[in-house]
Amino acid sequence: MISIRTKLFVHICFLLVLFVLAAWCLSALFLEDFYIRNKKRSLIENGLKIDALYAADKNIALELERIADNVGVSAIITDSGGYLKYSSFERLARRQAPGRPFAGSPPPPPSPATTISSEDVDGNSVIEIQNDPGLNIKFIMLKRRLSGGDMLILRLPLAAVTESAAYANKFMAFSGLLAILAGCIWAFFFARKFTVPLQELSEVAASISRLDFSRRCRIASDDEVGRLGQSVNDLSRQLSKAIAELNEKNRQLTVDVEKERNLDKLRRDFVSGVSHELKTPISLILGYAEGLRENVARDRADRDYYCSVIGDEAEKMDKLVNDLLDLSQIEAGYFRLDRTDFDLSLLFDEIAQKYRAILKEKNITLRIERRSPAMVNGDRLRIEQVITNLLNNAIAHTEDERLIRIDAEDEGDVFRASVFNTGRPIPAASVDSLWQSFYKVDKARARGLGGRGLGLSVVRAIQELHGGAYGVENTAGGVVFWFSLAKTAENCPS
Numbered sequence: 001m002i003s004i005r006t007k008l009f010v011h012i013c014f015l016l017v018l019f020v021l022a023a024w025c026l027s028a029l030f031l032e033d034f035y036i037r038n039k040k041r042s043l044i045e046n047g048l049k050i051d052a053l054y055a056a057d058k059n060i061a062l063e064l065e066r067i068a069d070n071v072g073v074s075a076i077i078t079d080s081g082g083y084l085k086y087s088s089f090e091r092l093a094r095r096q097a098p099g100r101p102f103a104g105s106p107p108p109p110p111s112p113a114t115t116i117s118s119e120d121v122d123g124n125s126v127i128e129i130q131n132d133p134g135l136n137i138k139f140i141m142l143k144r145r146l147s148g149g150d151m152l153i154l155r156l157p158l159a160a161v162t163e164s165a166a167y168a169n170k171f172m173a174f175s176g177l178l179a180i181l182a183g184c185i186w187a188f189f190f191a192r193k194f195t196v197p198l199q200e201l202s203e204v205a206a207s208i209s210r211l212d213f214s215r216r217c218r219i220a221s222d223d224e225v226g227r228l229g230q231s232v233n234d235l236s237r238q239l240s241k242a243i244a245e246l247n248e249k250n251r252q253l254t255v256d257v258e259k260e261r262n263l264d265k266l267r268r269d270f271v272s273g274v275s276h277e278l279k280t281p282i283s284l285i286l287g288y289a290e291g292l293r294e295n296v297a298r299d300r301a302d303r304d305y306y307c308s309v310i311g312d313e314a315e316k317m318d319k320l321v322n323d324l325l326d327l328s329q330i331e332a333g334y335f336r337l338d339r340t341d342f343d344l345s346l347l348f349d350e351i352a353q354k355y356r357a358i359l360k361e362k363n364i365t366l367r368i369e370r371r372s373p374a375m376v377n378g379d380r381l382r383i384e385q386v387i388t389n390l391l392n393n394a395i396a397h398t399e400d401e402r403l404i405r406i407d408a409e410d411e412g413d414v415f416r417a418s419v420f421n422t423g424r425p426i427p428a429a430s431v432d433s434l435w436q437s438f439y440k441v442d443k444a445r446a447r448g449l450g451g452r453g454l455g456l457s458v459v460r461a462i463q464e465l466h467g468g469a470y471g472v473e474n475t476a477g478g479v480v481f482w483f484s485l486a487k488t489a490e491n492c493p494s
C-alpha cells in the first residue's frame, strides 16, 4: 500500500517540476521573439520622438545621443543624398581627436548589407532585419524619413537581444531548480503534517473495530479533519454505551433464564417429592383397608391394629398436606405475620416444658443456656414453629452424649438463637441444599426417622418472611442450626 503521505509528496513535487519546466520551455522558445518585438516597438516610438524633435529644432545632436544611449542603439541622420548630418557618436569622436582626422587607417567603406526581412510601419518608417557581411552581424534597423527629406537610421545589433534572452533563460533555469528544491522540502513537511491526524484517525477507528473504546482522537484543528475526529470520538462513546447496555441486558437475560431453569427444576422436584411422600401412606392405607374388607383380621385386636395403622398414616398425610399448604402460602406471599414483642428465653422454657417427657424417654439432655430475658419482635407462633422444627431435627440426629443446647446471643440489633446437638457433621455439599423442600442428607436414615424433608423449608420460609438470617454450621462435636430475630424497638442500641 502506498501511503497518502507519499502520494501527496510525489504529486506536489511532480506538479512543481511540471510548472517550472513549462515556464522554462516557454521562455526558451518565445523569450527571444518577445524581446525582438518589444525592441521593434521601442525603435518605432523613438523614431517618432526624434522626428518630432527634429521638426522643431534641426540641431539635435545632443538629444540624438541621449536617446541612442538610453535605448542602446546607434543613430544617424543623413540628408537626402545619403551624406551624414548627425551621428550619436559625434561628440565622442570629436573629444578624442578634435580637429584632426582619424588616427590609423580609416575603416573600409560599408559593403551593401543584405536585408533578411522588411516591414513597412506607417508609410514613413521601415523596420528591417539586416545582415552586415563585412562585420558578419545581424541588426534590427529602423529607417524613417524625417520632415524635410532627411533620413533617420536607428540600428541595434541582434546579438544584444539574443544574449539578454539567453541570460534570462539561464537565470530562469537556475531559479526554477531552487524553487523545485525548496518546494520539495516544503512538500515533505506539509505531507507529514497533513497525514499525522489521518494516521491517528485510522488507529482510533481500528481500536473501535476491535471493540476497544478507550482511545480518543486528539486532533485540535478546526477543519474537516478536526470535525471528523470529533465525530469518531462521539461514535466511540455512543458505541461503548450501547454495547455496555447490551452486555448488561444479556447478563440479566442469562440470570433470568438460569433462574427460570432453577425454578422449573424446583417445581419438578417438588411434585416428585410430594408424590413420593404420599405414596407410602396411601399404599399402606389401601393395603390395610383391603385387608379389613377381605376379613383378613379375624379378631377385634387385629382389626383395631389395622384401623390404627390407617389412622396414623392418614394423620401423617394430613400433617404433610398442612405443612405444604403453610409453605405454599408463605412462599406465595399470602401469609401475614402477627408481629408482637416477646421474650425468647420464656419461649425456650415453654418449649422445653412441652418436650420434657419425650426427651426423658429418649434419654436426651436439653440445656437452655440463656437465662436472662431476650426481647424480640416477631410472630411468636411462627417462631415457636421454627424452634420446634430445629429441636425435632436435633432430637432425631443427636448421638454420642445425646446433648442438646439452646441459646440466644446478643448481637447488637438482633438476637441470634441457636439449637446445637451432639452428632455427626453435615457434609459440606449438603449445607446449601438442606433448605429445599424434600431434601434429605441420608434418605434411608431420614425415612427411618419419619422425616419428609419439609421442616427446614418451613424454617427458611418463616425466616425470609421475618427478614432474618438463618444457617447451619458444623462445630466441635456436633451441629448448630441458627436464626436471627430483630430486637424490640426499645431494646435496640441507638
Ligand SMILES: Nc1ncnc2c1ncn2[C@@H]1O[C@H](COP(=O)(O)OP(=O)(O)OP(=O)(O)O)[C@@H](O)[C@H]1O
Binding pocket: 389, 393, 394, 397, 421, 423, 424, 425, 426, 434, 439, 440, 441, 442, 446, 450, 451, 452, 453, 454, 455, 456, 457, 479
Ligand atoms: N441436627 C441435624 N443433624 C444432622 N442432620 C440434620 C439435622 N437437622 C437436619 N438434618 C438433615 O437435614 C435434612 C432435612 O431436614 P428437614 O427438617 O427439612 O427434614 P426432615 O427432618 O428429614 O423431615 P421433616 O422435618 O419434614 O419431618 C434431614 O433429612 C437431615 O438429613
Ligand SMILES: [Mg+2]
Binding pocket: 389, 392, 393, 451, 454, 455, 456
Ligand atoms: Mg425435620
